[in-house]
Amino acid sequence: MSATLRIEDLRVGRRGGHGPDLLRGVDLELRSGETLALVGESGSGKSLTGLALLGLLDEGLELRGGRIGLAGRDLASLAPRARRALLGRELAAIFQDPGAALNPHHRVGPALVEILRHRGGLDRRAARQKALRLLADCGLDEVERIAASHPHRLSGGQKQRAMIAMAIALDPDFLVADEATTALDVATQARVVELLDRLRRERGLGLLFISHDLGVVQRLADRVALMYAGRVVESAPAALFFAGPRHPYGRALLAARPTLFGPFERRAPIAGSAPGPEEIGAGCAFAPRCPLARATCHEVDPPARALADGRTLACPVAEEGG
């Protein structure tokens, strides 16, 4: 059975209605068994999208609108308690810094057992056995020793694998991975990415993969969504996207990719910098930096439209240009 997660017009802003929207209507669609990569420069709202989806926004922020459709429900209008209860079972998450995301006071094994017992309803013995199986399944050796260790005793890769084991413990349908490999060294990174891909395949996991690393995204993603200043400006099947994005921002981004090694942020990809949430005017947020911008671009923010080849694109100029 394949489930679908559908995010429509998601809006997030500061609590109390002050200030501009930080997410200005995000649309995304993700099927289980698929990987959707969320890319875009720092501050474009990737993490906020993930957190809003999970219902774990910081206390200072609130959902201002939108729908999060999952299995016939709208998560956005669910009571907080009911919504929390879905986490782990239907939606799970792993975060950037596994060192900070594992509780330093809890050993790995008991932390997993806690999930399996309190959320999964297993008894102590079954939970223990399953915990070890999960650790092994996430590619860890010496699972007994690791289960008995405090997190500070583990390497970065081991920590992230343990985090993944905890995330998939209740066999969720969807997993949000927010820069889950950024804090790791290159070799470890590659192995963790492989693990995520295998879990997606074997368990039919839908992966929302937030990343800056276009190389990894190209290897992993079925579909890519490109964010700019709180909106998804283009979304396309991965092959199409890497063959040539249509949105001018996507083109600039891809053109600026480093040819071999090195983080792509180093090379200032596009003249100017992304506007802060306060600086966005009426028109397209990218217009001030856009080589194709016309007068109307500065006046109306273009809606995203589905194209025939499976893309959605929020740039009428690029759409015309073919």
Add this chain to the structure above:
Amino acid sequence: MIRGFLVRLGEGALTLLVIVSLSFFMQRLAPGGPFDHERELPPETRRALEAEWGLDRPLGEQFLGYLGGIFRLPPDLKRSMTRPDFGVTELIAPRLAVSLSLGLVVLLFSLVLGIGLGALAAARRNGFLDHAVMALALLGLALPNFVIGPLLKWVFAIELGWLPESRWVSPASMVLPVLATSALYVAIIARMVRSGLVAALGQDFVRAARARGFSERRVLLVHALPAALAPVIAWLGPAAAGLAVGSVVIERVFDIPGLGNTLIDAAFNRDYTMVMGAVIVYSAILIALNLLADLLLLRVDPRIGERR
């Protein structure tokens, strides 16, 4: 880890030695002595007394003699100078039992109530309950216990007649002294736990716990609380020391036969051996408690052991 423990033990013994020496010599340097009564003693009686207690010998020799007594099993604390029919140990033991039980009950009560209130305030942060709890805590910080004590006594013992007024005889008679002594500690612990929890709630591992679908209560109590408790445990040693001193006042207010006032009375009477005995007992207990708190801290936060 065992090595660390032994080092601590050695430090503790050294501390005790320093305290004993300081008290011994300070006491002798201070004006006055155990045989200065209102009525002047005849010189020969006085000399005889001093000879009997060995006070006529060189100070260094007296000191070594005293040390020899205490670093032995069982330690010999000598007889009381003002009540020579009794040994110091014998006089101190029952009072120590009273003080220890008061201190222990207060500590447990403060921990339970303080952690509970702190957690409640953190769970309802910036809400009405939070503000109410924190306002109460400030009051606990700003009112000395010798004001809280008599007030409690007045309301509950005299006006309402619900509880006995004083002495440490029945469980009911312990309620008011425990409440009066605990107020300060409940306040301090509640404030520490609240701010520790609020800080912990912003941590990544708490967000990760939420992402696993645990209830907010479980997140707070199981995942955030250990981080908030570490400072409380680190503070238990000093707290016990403060408690020892604070109970002197409570013992007076509620007429409890504890060790604190024994020490002060002995100091007034220049009862050299009693002062030394009480100082040694207090210091030994507190040094042991500090050691215990250190070990406990190691269990709560395993990273500490490796950093040192």
Add this chain to the structure above:
Amino acid sequence: MRSAGARFRRHRGALVGVLVLVLVTMAVLLGPALLDRPPERQDLALGPTAPSFAHPFGTDYEGRDLLARVLAGGRISLLVGLVATLVSLVIGVVWGAVAGFVGGRLDRLMMRIVDVLYGLPYMFFVIILMVWFGRSLVNVFIGLGAISWLTMARIVRAEVAGLAGRDFVLASRLAGVSPLGALLRHVLPNAAGPIIVYGTLTVPRVMIEESFLSFLGLGVQPPAASWGSLLAEGASLFREYPWLLFFPALLLSATLLALNFVGDGLRESFDPGEARR
């Protein structure tokens, strides 16, 4: 980046605290002169009377005007708070600065001594010393100051150790400034924030400890009085004459609360990220 001053001004509790402190200080400094009622003038025929127009705070057992006594007592309490804090400041800053600046073994030894001292009932020593060496105000200052420096030493050490390795300090050393000069001119001024914050929070603690000594009859000696000794008196008589407890308690608590508020406000303005260490 807003300055510490601007952040402090946004802190409402701290501003109320400052206001209370200013009012209390002015009252205890100027009040006795304006009252033309010496606090020690007895009126045994009058005895204890409830608050009235002639005696707004009432009178005590010997018929002394409580308002005059409370104001005079406030002088002593505030003085004890300030001077003992100053004593603790000097010891703590010197101890912490030496440990932090010299570093290495000496640092470890000095801080370990602080750790060990932390867990001892030093108030007992003050009490005993007051018994043995006399109950003068100077002894109160020294005794309370001598036991209140531990936390200050820790804070100063942490600051100084952090600053000592920073570029601007190293640069001044390379420019030929002596270690002491670098410490005094570059390191300590930069550690001023935490020193001020913790100093402010030491004052109420010392004042409570003074009241403690007074309760045991070891603090300020009659006929002089402090809030602590007035409280002690009030606590023993409050069933018949509740005002004797109420007014000293009110002033002491208000001052302690105000100091705590100001200290918290200062801490948050100097160190906005961290609510409490």
